[in-house]
Amino acid sequence: MPEPSSKLLHPLRRCLADIASRRAGAAVAVAVSGGPDSVALAGLAVPLAIELGLQPRLWHVHHGLLPMADGWTAQVERLAASLGVPCRVRRVEVPAALRAEQGLEAAARTARRRAFAALARADDCRHLLLAQHLDDQAETVLMRLLRGAGFDGMAGMRPHAVWEQASIEAWRPWLSVARHEILPAAQALAAAHGITLADDPSNLDPSLARGLLRASVLPALATHWPGYRQTLARHADQAAEVADWLAQQAAGDLVALQDDGRRLDVAAWRALVPGIRRRLVLRAWLAGQGLGMPSAARLAEFERQLLTAAADRGLRWRHAGTIFGVYRGYCQRLPPALEGVPADLRRAWQSEAAWDCAPLGTLSFRTTKSGLDPAWLAAQPLRLSWRAEGGRLRLAWGGPARGLKAWFQERGVPPWERERLPRLWRDGQLIWVAGLGEQADLPRTEPGIGLGWQPWPAGNNPAASGVEGR
Secondary structure, eight states: OOOOOOHHHHHHHHHHHHHHSSTTTEEEEOOOSSSHHHHHHHHHHHHHHHHHOEEEEEEEEEOOOSSHHHHHHHHHHHHHHHTTOEEEEEEOOOOOOHHHHOHHHHHHHHHHHHHHHHHHHHTTTTTEOOOOHHHHHHHHHHHHHHHHHHHHHHTOOSSSSEEGTEEEEEEOOTTOOOOOHHHHHHHHHHHHTOOOOOGGGGGGOOOOOHHHHIIIIIHHHHHHOTTTHHHHHHHHHHHHHHHHHHHHHHHHHHHHHHHSOOOOEEEHHHSSSHHHHHHHHHHHHHHHOOOOOOOHHHHHHHHHHHHOOOOOOOOEETTTTTTEEEEETEEEOOOOOOOOOOOOEEEOOOOSSSEEEEETTEEEEEEESSSEOOHHHHOOOOEEEOOOOOOEEEEEEEOOOOOEHHHHHHHHHOOHHHSOOOOETTTTTEEETTTEOTTTTTTTSSSSEEEEESSSSSTTTTGGGBBBOO
């Protein structure tokens, strides 16, 4: 096989050396579709990785979208066997609902990234090499320009990116290498390892956005601007610099606007000027919670609502399957809706230490120095409910008996969290509410029983975690 071009080897060696310097002996996966670019990357990366003390392997995602996909999988497995490295294959489906929401190309990309996340966990591998090149970068930048992307989108693909949700570091060593410089190496490697290179017909399918670009638009551009690839890549580098600087400014603003990493101080956010600072902070805040970016129109609507909402108004804004609300001047992500929760739980207490109240949590009965009389507590069946069904609570001897809404408002418990705080009843009397405490005028003994509430499963109710009774 002829010696590969230094344009391919040098950036690849630098990339692998960087990985090796971060963690000696690290596992490194190469994403291989079976096409020329990924085959060339795998064929050249594996021996270099072994030379540098890394542990290479191939990952292949089978989308099941085309009839020839089984053949591509077989070729990738043959290549891995010839290279002497493991091959992990992940079969995925691209749901119709996801296609309708994102389009086929984006939906396949989402399914592929989810598959890589699963492979990373199964293979205990954090580093992934991707074969995207200069032509891919130019296509990406042009497509995002036509879709009205901002600086971050116009930055295109990054040579090194961390996919937080997947716990993967994605490396693209060939973003400055043109497709025509990779093809000879791919053909030589395919011949050397006895495989056939995949030819995906969707690459030139004019019904798909990227296929239309490749089939018609880019050839026309090349006729008049033969250097368009380098120009678009340079524009991506410049956009990346601006996007990174803006992200740093937004991160600095965001530090002062979050009280616990989750809630956003609306008044302080409103004070940011000019308006672009507010929008950048919203983007940074949403990204920090692992959510995709809304469209410009959706973000503008969120900004408008936050600017006009009263401090105690029940604002609700939906994005990416998540609901955000404002209460007491803070905007926060609401917990998921309750599902499969019974109306109530009726049981006689028989001195057990806790009741499992799945899916919400655990009610504990702790022996305390002074607490509820255990004999009185066990004399009547108890009922645990989550419904707002009235009841009044007196939390201190001689104090007022007030409705739960008043107590919740005084304690600053947002409306969406109140339904997750159970109420305990005995013989029709409200005796305890999680997050508030127990009735002050109930029979007590020394020692006695103290009631407590621990949400279950962990993280299902971030606001009430570890809430105890009096």
